[in-house]
Amino acid sequence: MTRWTVTVTSARSYELAVVGAGIVGLACALAAARRGKRVVVIDRDAQANGASVRNFGFITVTGQASGEMWRRAMRTRDVWAEVAAETDTPILHRGLRLTARRPESVAVLGAFLRTEMGAGCRLLDPGEVRCAQSELATPDLLAALWSPHELRVESRQAIPRLAAWLEARHGVTFLRQTAVLGVETSKVLTAHGVIEAEAVAVCPGDDLVSLFGEAIAAHGVTRCKLQMLRLADPGFRLSAAVMSDLGLVRYAGYAVLPEAQALRARLQAEQPGQLEHGVHLIVVQSADGSLVVGDSHHYAPTLDPFAREAVDQLILDEFEAVFGREAPPVLERWIGTYASASDRTVLIDTPAPGVRLVMVTTGAGASTGFALGEDVVADLFGETRQ
Numbered sequence: 001m002t003r004w005t006v007t008v009t010s011a012r013s014y015e016l017a018v019v020g021a022g023i024v025g026l027a028c029a030l031a032a033a034r035r036g037k038r039v040v041v042i043d044r045d046a047q048a049n050g051a052s053v054r055n056f057g058f059i060t061v062t063g064q065a066s067g068e069m070w071r072r073a074m075r076t077r078d079v080w081a082e083v084a085a086e087t088d089t090p091i092l093h094r095g096l097r098l099t100a101r102r103p104e105s106v107a108v109l110g111a112f113l114r115t116e117m118g119a120g121c122r123l124l125d126p127g128e129v130r131c132a133q134s135e136l137a138t139p140d141l142l143a144a145l146w147s148p149h150e151l152r153v154e155s156r157q158a159i160p161r162l163a164a165w166l167e168a169r170h171g172v173t174f175l176r177q178t179a180v181l182g183v184e185t186s187k188v189l190t191a192h193g194v195i196e197a198e199a200v201a202v203c204p205g206d207d208l209v210s211l212f213g214e215a216i217a218a219h220g221v222t223r224c225k226l227q228m229l230r231l232a233d234p235g236f237r238l239s240a241a242v243m244s245d246l247g248l249v250r251y252a253g254y255a256v257l258p259e260a261q262a263l264r265a266r267l268q269a270e271q272p273g274q275l276e277h278g279v280h281l282i283v284v285q286s287a288d289g290s291l292v293v294g295d296s297h298h299y300a301p302t303l304d305p306f307a308r309e310a311v312d313q314l315i316l317d318e319f320e321a322v323f324g325r326e327a328p329p330v331l332e333r334w335i336g337t338y339a340s341a342s343d344r345t346v347l348i349d350t351p352a353p354g355v356r357l358v359m360v361t362t363g364a365g366a367s368t369g370f371a372l373g374e375d376v377v378a379d380l381f382g383e384t385r386q
C-alpha cells in the first residue's frame with residue numbers, strides 16, 4: 001500500500017470524508033451529519049456538473065425494481081420532502097401519470113397493480129385522465145396509471161441548495177476544485193494534500209477509472225449516455241410527471257412482469273427505433289413552464305459527446321404521440337452520463353477497511369440516493385439503520 005508523505009491540508013480531522021459532491025456524496029454527507037459526525041466533501045469541480053444536475057429531478061418510486069430499490073425510493077422521497085422544505089427548494093409537482101395506448105400496456109399495469117408496489121396507485125380510464133390532465137386524453141388512450149408517490153425538483157437548483165445547506169446548517173466542509181488522487185484507510189490523497197478521516201465514502205459517479213478502477217472493472221460497470229431536451233412552455237401546466245408505455249419495458253418494476261413480454265414484442269414491431277436507442281418518455285415541468293423531456297440510452301466505457309438529431313427526433317415523436325400535438329420549440333439540448341451495470345442497481349464495495357465505494361449503477365440516483373447514503377453511513381459506523 002502507498003504511504004503518503006504529503007502535508008495534511010487541514011488541522012481539522014474528520015469522521016467522514018466523502019469523495020464526490022453529486023447526490024450520492026451529498027446523501028452520505030447528510031446521513032453522517034445527522035448523526036453528528038464531522039464531514040468533509042471533496043470534489044474536483046467548482047460546482048456540481050455531473051448526472052445529479054443533468055437529470056429530470058424526477059424522484060421516481062413507482063417502476064423501481066421491487067425490494068431494496070423500491071424501499072430506498074420510498075425513503076428517499078420522504079427525505080427529499082424534508083430537505084426541500086429546509087432548503088426552500090420548490091416541489092414542482094407530485095405524482096406520475098403513465099399513459100397506456102396499447103392493450104398489452106394495460107395488461108402490464110394491471111399486473112403491476114396486483115404487486116405490493118401497486119399500493120396507493122390506480123388505473124385511470126380515459127374520462128378520468130381527461131379530468132385530471134386533458135392534454136393526455138388522446139383518441140388512442142386506453143388508460144393511465146396514477147401513482148401518488150413521486151416528487152419533482154429542479155436539480156440544477158436543488159443540488160447547489162442542498163450543498164449550501166449542508167455547509168451552513170450541518171457544518172459540512174466542502175473542498176471544491178480538489179481532485180482526489182488516492183484513498184486508503186483513514187486517508188484521502190488530494191491534489192492539495194492529505195485529508196485524514198475515520199471513514200471514507202467514495203461516490204465518483206461515472207468516473208470508472210480514477211479511484212479503485214480495478215474493483216469497478218471487476219463488477220462489469222460501464223457508462224450510459226442520455227440525450228435530454230428542454231422544450232418551450234406548451235401553454236398548459238402539468239400537475240404530475242408524465243411517462244408513456246415505452247417506460248413499461250425499461251423500468252424493472254414493470255419490465256420483469258411476465259405481461260411485459262407481449263408489450264415488448266409489440267413495441268419492437270411498432271417502434272423499433274425507440275427500442276434500438278433505448279428511448280422512453282419522461283416529461284416534467286419547470287417553474288417557468290418549460291418542459292424537461294427525455295431520454296435515450298447508449299452504453300460504452302468511453303461515450304462519444306455527440307447528441308444525434310435522429311435520436312432527439314425519436315423522443316419528440318413519442319412526446320407528440322402522447323400529447324397529441326406538435327412539440328413546442330426546443331430551448332436546450334444536453335447529454336448526461338451515469339454508471340451502469342447489467343446485473344446490479346448499486347455497487348457498494350469495501351476496497352479497504354473503513355472505505356466504501358458507492359455507485360448507483362442504474363439511472364436512479366436522485367430517487368434512491370438519500371436512503372443509500374443512510375445505509376452506507378450505518379454500515380461504516382457500525383450502527384443500525386435509523
Ligand SMILES: Cc1cc2nc3c(=O)[nH]c(=O)nc-3n(C[C@H](O)[C@H](O)[C@H](O)COP(=O)(O)OP(=O)(O)OC[C@H]3O[C@@H](n4cnc5c(N)ncnc54)[C@H](O)[C@@H]3O)c2cc1C
Nearest residue numbers: 020022023024044050052055056180205336364365366367
Ligand atoms: C440525463 C439523466 C437523467 C436522469 N434522470 C434521473 C431522474 O429523473 N431520477 C433519478 O433518480 N435519476 C436520474 N438520473 C440518474 C441520476 O442522476 C444519477 O444516478 C445520480 O445523479 C448519480 O449521482 P452521483 O453522485 O453518483 O454522480 P454525479 O452527480 O456524477 O457526481 C459525482 C461527483 O464525483 C466527482 N468526482 C468523481 N471522481 C472524483 C475524484 N477522483 N476527485 C474528485 N471528485 C471526483 C465528480 O466531479 C462529480 O461531481 C439521470 C441521469 C442522467 C444522466
